[in-house]
Amino acid sequence: MNLANRINTIPAYFKILLGFIITLSIAFVLGVQDLYVHGMLIGSLFALGAIGITLLYAIVNFAHVAHGDFMTLGAFLAFPLVASVVDVEYVSYADDFAFTGLFPALGLDQVGLGPFTFGFTILLAIPISMFILAIIAIGLEKFVYRKLRLRGSSDVMIAMASFGVAILLRGAISTIFGTQLRSYDRISKPFLKIGWGIDVPPDLLFLGIVALTLCLLTHYILQYTKIGKSMRATSDNPDLAMVTGININKVIMNTWIIAAGLAACAGILIAVGSAQMVPQMGWKLLIPIFAAVVLGGVGNAYGAFIGALIIGVAMEVSTEYINPAYKLGVAFTIMLLVLTIKPRGLFGGKD
């Protein structure tokens, strides 16, 4: 048995675990373990977006360019729930809507829960935002994407239509909330010292755990539920799925609901984690997220998850050595390097 064969017989999860341990050890040796851990946590937030994009590609067969703006919209949908705009610092027509957020107005505890900058109200806002964005996604599918499919538009045309939807959503967000920097109400909190030279903001740790929980939930849905199995079957072979009585339109709807829900949650978590939100935030994140999707193998949800962690770590660790402005370039360089060796991504995708 030669070496290549031996490597091929190692199970994928073992390789991933090994890769994780080796790279973490290298990070310790180089003294960048702090950035590595940050990267893992940020990567897990990217994963929420990447899984949605890759599932949509696997089942609806097009690159959903509006996914970044779905994330932005998710973050801004939570804004009127948890945030209060009281001080008008910049003169802008958009600040005419100065208001107190719904939950603070109801007298619910707003900020500084335990070691965190935010209050428990954000946890209430997440499912609400996920729900609203899922409904918006269903509307877009029904009135835009399905119509295009029925008229026989190519996948590229539908991807371009989603580009249009992206611009539309961003424009709507800018018009309603203004274009200036905003954030949910928050108070500063000290970093958490984990030891071994790793300090993380407690927020980020919490956000990472929420993101990982949602990824696990998605894994459970895909592997063990009727909805998930019908999604995988449709991704595998839509014609056969149809003759076994699976309703493809229902499967597509379920995919939109899952992808939009994950995107809304990702948007809120990123807005909390970075303590700021602008209408362009999701659009900019689309680049590393697409890199994660391609890196893991387009259409492969598990690949997207691992790809997102790799991209997150690569981007954060790179800031130790080069100007942080080149973070996105690093994400793309990693993706290109891997693709030259494995053209279908690390874990193989869908043709």
Next chain:
Amino acid sequence: MGNSNKILEVNNVFSGYGEIEILHGVSIDVYENEIVTIIGPNGCGKSTLMKTIFGLIRPTSGSIEFMINNIMTPIHNYDTENLIKIGLSYVPQSDNVFPSLSIRENLEMGAFIKQEGMDESIESMYELFPILKDKKDDPANQLSGGQRQMLAFARAMMLKPKLIILDEPSAGLAPNLVTSVFDTIKTIHEAGVSILMVEQNAKAALERSNRGYVLATGENKATDTGNKLLNNKEIASLYLGGK
């Protein structure tokens, strides 16, 4: 009752893709517990007929009736889910398993519209095809060509249909596997299901069929028992490779 009950009647059906008409008035019958094979040259409309019966293509005229509660009922407006509910099942010619799903999950997809009794159905398929049980957690893309056909048939059997439609079950298989596929067809037939198939491998199929139809240029050319068609010199020379 026995073999005399008609379960499918296709009467003077015209059908095709868009503007292109492929079937110009085809009629066939299938009775309970029969194996019926349709043979004919390439492009004669065999697969189109199968797709039309299973509602994947709507006929432009003619009738398709199926036995529901002992009454022949027109089914040409039924959607896939309803066709499966009344006891029809279809196995496409190629790509007829879900490659990344496990064997067990493939079988589950066969009973997608009705989850009750899933475990019992799966167990009875494992009894019919023990090899599937041995590999139940492997993805279907690790099966050999013959085993894939086995899985595809088992998937189609999950809801205990009255009639299974097979579109060229031996297509694309190595010659030594063809016999094993026909053995598999015999196995599912003995489990109590009627079979309507189209087949390129006309001789092997007709030998195992109660009756056969010869289709050419979208029209019925001949019909008889399997053996009589095999022994008919004119048909043999035209459609069975001249032997």
